[in-house]
Amino acid sequence: MQVFKLCIKVINKNKYLLLVYVVIFLVISFTLSLTAVREMETSTSFKPAKTEIALINEENTPLINGFRAELAKVATFVDIPDETEALQDALYFRQVSCIIRIPQGFTEKFMNGENVQLGKISIPNSIRNVYIDLCIDKYFNTARLYVQNMNGITQQELVQYLKKDLYDTTSVEMIAKGEKTSVTNLNYFFNLFAYPMLSIIILGMSTLMLIFNDKDLKMRNSCSPISSTNISMQFVLGNLTFTFVSWLIMVLSCLLLNFKSIFDFNTVFLVISSFVFAFCCSGISFLIGNLVKSKDAITAVNNVVTLGMCFISGVFVPQEAIGSSVLKIASFMPTYWYVKANNTIAKLTRFTLDTVKPVLYDFLIIIAFGLAFFSVSLAIRKKYRSYT
Amino acid sequence: MVVKVKDLVKRYRDILALDHLSFSINEGEVFGLLGPNGSGKTTAINCILSLLKYDRGEIWIFGQPMRPDAYDIKRNIGIVMQNIAVYNELTAYQNIDYFCGLYVKDKNQRKKLVNEAIEFVGLGEFTKFYPRKLSGGLLRRLNIACGIAHKPKLIILDEPTVAVDPQSRNKILEGILELNKQGATIIYTSHYMDEVEQICSRILIIDKGREIATGTKDELKAMISLGEKITVESYSITEKQISAIKKLPGITSVDYKNNALIIKSGKGTNNLETVLDFIRKENIHFGRIYSEMPTLNDVFLEITGKELRD
Ligand SMILES: Nc1ncnc2c1ncn2[C@@H]1O[C@H](COP(=O)(O)OP(=O)(O)OP(=O)(O)O)[C@@H](O)[C@H]1O
Ligand SMILES: [Mg+2]
Numbered sequence: 001m002q003v004f005k006l007c008i009k010v011i012n013k014n015k016y017l018l019l020v021y022v023v024i025f026l027v028i029s030f031t032l033s034l035t036a037v038r039e040m041e042t043s044t045s046f047k048p049a050k051t052e053i054a055l056i057n058e059e060n061t062p063l064i065n066g067f068r069a070e071l072a073k074v075a076t077f078v079d080i081p082d083e084t085e086a087l088q089d090a091l092y093f094r095q096v097s098c099i100i101r102i103p104q105g106f107t108e109k110f111m112n113g114e115n116v117q118l119g120k121i122s123i124p125n126s127i128r129n130v131y132i133d134l135c136i137d138k139y140f141n142t143a144r145l146y147v148q149n150m151n152g153i154t155q156q157e158l159v160q161y162l163k164k165d166l167y168d169t170t171s172v173e174m175i176a177k178g179e180k181t182s183v184t185n186l187n188y189f190f191n192l193f194a195y196p197m198l199s200i201i202i203l204g205m206s207t208l209m210l211i212f213n214d215k216d217l218k219m220r221n222s223c224s225p226i227s228s229t230n231i232s233m234q235f236v237l238g239n240l241t242f243t244f245v246s247w248l249i250m251v252l253s254c255l256l257l258n259f260k261s262i263f264d265f266n267t268v269f270l271v272i273s274s275f276v277f278a279f280c281c282s283g284i285s286f287l288i289g290n291l292v293k294s295k296d297a298i299t300a301v302n303n304v305v306t307l308g309m310c311f312i313s314g315v316f317v318p319q320e321a322i323g324s325s326v327l328k329i330a331s332f333m334p335t336y337w338y339v340k341a342n343n344t345i346a347k348l349t350r351f352t353l354d355t356v357k358p359v360l361y362d363f364l365i366i367i368a369f370g371l372a373f374f375s376v377s378l379a380i381r382k383k384y385r386s387y388t
Numbered sequence: 389m390v391v392k393v394k395d396l397v398k399r400y401r402d403i404l405a406l407d408h409l410s411f412s413i414n415e416g417e418v419f420g421l422l423g424p425n426g427s428g429k430t431t432a433i434n435c436i437l438s439l440l441k442y443d444r445g446e447i448w449i450f451g452q453p454m455r456p457d458a459y460d461i462k463r464n465i466g467i468v469m470q471n472i473a474v475y476n477e478l479t480a481y482q483n484i485d486y487f488c489g490l491y492v493k494d495k496n497q498r499k500k501l502v503n504e505a506i507e508f509v510g511l512g513e514f515t516k517f518y519p520r521k522l523s524g525g526l527l528r529r530l531n532i533a534c535g536i537a538h539k540p541k542l543i544i545l546d547e548p549t550v551a552v553d554p555q556s557r558n559k560i561l562e563g564i565l566e567l568n569k570q571g572a573t574i575i576y577t578s579h580y581m582d583e584v585e586q587i588c589s590r591i592l593i594i595d596k597g598r599e600i601a602t603g604t605k606d607e608l609k610a611m612i613s614l615g616e617k618i619t620v621e622s623y624s625i626t627e628k629q630i631s632a633i634k635k636l637p638g639i640t641s642v643d644y645k646n647n648a649l650i651i652k653s654g655k656g657t658n659n660l661e662t663v664l665d666f667i668r669k670e671n672i673h674f675g676r677i678y679s680e681m682p683t684l685n686d687v688f689l690e691i692t693g694k695e696l697r698d
Pocket of ligand 1: 403
């Protein structure tokens with residue numbers, strides 16, 4: 001086991017460098033995952049932003065005053081002189097996003113149940129106006145209901161009713177079926193994990209590969225009574241040990257930082273997922289180590305490969321935010337399937353064969369990737385083994 | 389017979405590196421492979437070790453055909469490569485232990501062997517040093533220690549003394565003779581003829597992958613027509629005196645160039661006294677006068693028409 005021991009010694013010699021990587025990555029990932037969670041929280045309990053509008057009021061009735069008060073909840077009013085040019089300018093320069101005009105005689109006609117309309121000019125395609133439209137619809141549709149069903153209702157009464165009705169804002173809770181949000185943090189963490197994992201394994205493995213592939217040392221070893229297969233196997237064993245140990249360190253520190261959810265089934269699956277992915281990383285690094293011959297080149301290739309793969313596969317940004325054509329390319333990379341598996345795992349609440357099946361498929365794909373990388377590298381090794 | 393090489397041909401694309409090379413080495417010999425740079429010494433060694441595929445020929449070691457998977461043969465070979473092959477991540481001690489461990493499994497035995505090897509190459513103070521911290525000469529010594537620690541029966545050293553200072557070189561050469569005395573057969577390649585002359589019991593001179601000559605040092609020198617060479621440094625020698633010297637018995641050629649008179653005699657004759665007598669009689673003033681016996685360089689020069697060393 002000389003070669004295996006050698007691998008361990010070499011890794012041991014480089015352990016501080018590798019540990020520095022681990023620590024830096026963990027700190028960054030942890031910070032990133034925390035901020036990501038905070039963002040998620042703020043984006044689920046949102047408050048509508050107020051929109052600037054102009055209200056040109058040609059009447060002063062209780063109904064309209066009530067409307068104005070209601071509108072004030074979603075809009076701020078900007079005073080603009082009632083002149084065509086001034087109004088057009090205000091819209092053009094986005095001073096307001098819409099102008100609402102309440103024409104003379106509106107209230108009277110409305111109270112009589114006649115069909116009347118507000119004047120409304122808005123910036124085309126402005127999302128912000130949705131709130132305004134909603135507010136208008138809600139107010140007048142509710143009011144119309146009262147007018148139609150309660151004969152002789154006065155404006156004052158109507159406004160009272162409306163105030164009460166519209167005050168109760170329904171609190172909406174979004175609980176999608178089978179989904180749960182408590183693991184999102186860990187999910188994100190494990191997704192991010194792909195990057196340090198790949199980097200460290202490629203870095204460590206290629207350090208080993210450089211030594212292992214050194215021509216003079218290779219020849220020197222070939223002179224010994226140990227078969228080349230034996231040497232290769234010991235080397236692969238050394239590699240896998242390294243992969244396993246770095247995976248273990250990273251997963252443990254990751255779990256320690258998220259200790260609340262350690263005993264979740266989801267966590268267990270995420271851990272398995274990262275293990276499967278670590279195996280695949282091992283394959284990738286083996287391939288890179290076999291193709292690239294200098295230390296500098298390895299650093300460069302490492303950066304390009306890991307960053308590239310992680311970016312387009314949704315390690316840093318959610319997969320939903322990535323274009324479908326990019327995702328199609330990404331599906332040729334194991335990182336994509338890793339992230340996909342993690343996201344699926346995070347959403348699981350029940351663990352039955354049926355719910356877990358898609359995850360298992362993703363695992364299989366990742367393993368297949370790993371095996372493919374290993375076989376390609378071994379084929380390359382074979383091709384270059386016998387020098388001329 | 390420890391090594392037998394028959395009709396070895398090795399081509400690198402259009403370079404013919406070994407051209408029908410044949411030789412054999414007996415047990416207990418210190419066999420020298422001598423040739424200028426690029427003559428094919430390393431190639432020959434690599435073929436012998438089955439590190440290279442060759443185009444033609446047969447190689448036997450310890451009476452068995454040598455193949456890449458002939459592990460029983462490999463177990464008894466020690467190799468010191470021309471290019472230093474040590475791990476920069478291991479200390480000097482760990483390096484020797486690693487390579488020794490490829491041959492010797494037993495830990496205690498290995499410890500003893502490694503310490504002996506360290507003693508042997510004189511690396512005692514440097515066992516904890518990493519290769520990067522060792523000077524060129526010390527690195528060479530480490531390289532040697534890695535190759536011989538397991539006490540092999542056949543030791544192959546490919547130019548082990550390149551870039552080593554004369555003192556360390558002598559120590560290495562003495563060490564090699566010591567290993568030989570302990571029973572190892574040695575193959576030693578070099579382009580330093582003096583080294584080869586100094587330690588080798590039998591020598592094969594090659595050039596462009598071809599055998600030029602083979603034999604003991606004396607046999608090789610006997611092959612050439614040249615004998616003693618006398619050099620007289622002097623400013624004042626006349627044409628007349630030169631032709632007079634030429635007429636002395638046994639002298640084959642006289643050359644006067646750059647104030648040095650070079651007198652060459654035929655094989656087996658000894659003319660120093662005659663020449664001295666002549667100089668005294670003619671009252672020639674001279675600076676230094678010395679006599680040399682032919683070297684392997686002269687052998688190489690006479691056979692190939694060029695100097696062994698550039
Ligand atoms: N891998 C190779 N590919 C192509 N040609 C090679 C290769 N190795 C050696 N050669 C050529 O083969 C010839 C013999 O080289 P070799 O290294 O055996 O010489 P050598 O006698 O060991 O020289 P030196 O004293 O410099 O070590 C040289 O012409 C060299 O250029
Ligand atoms: Mg050589």
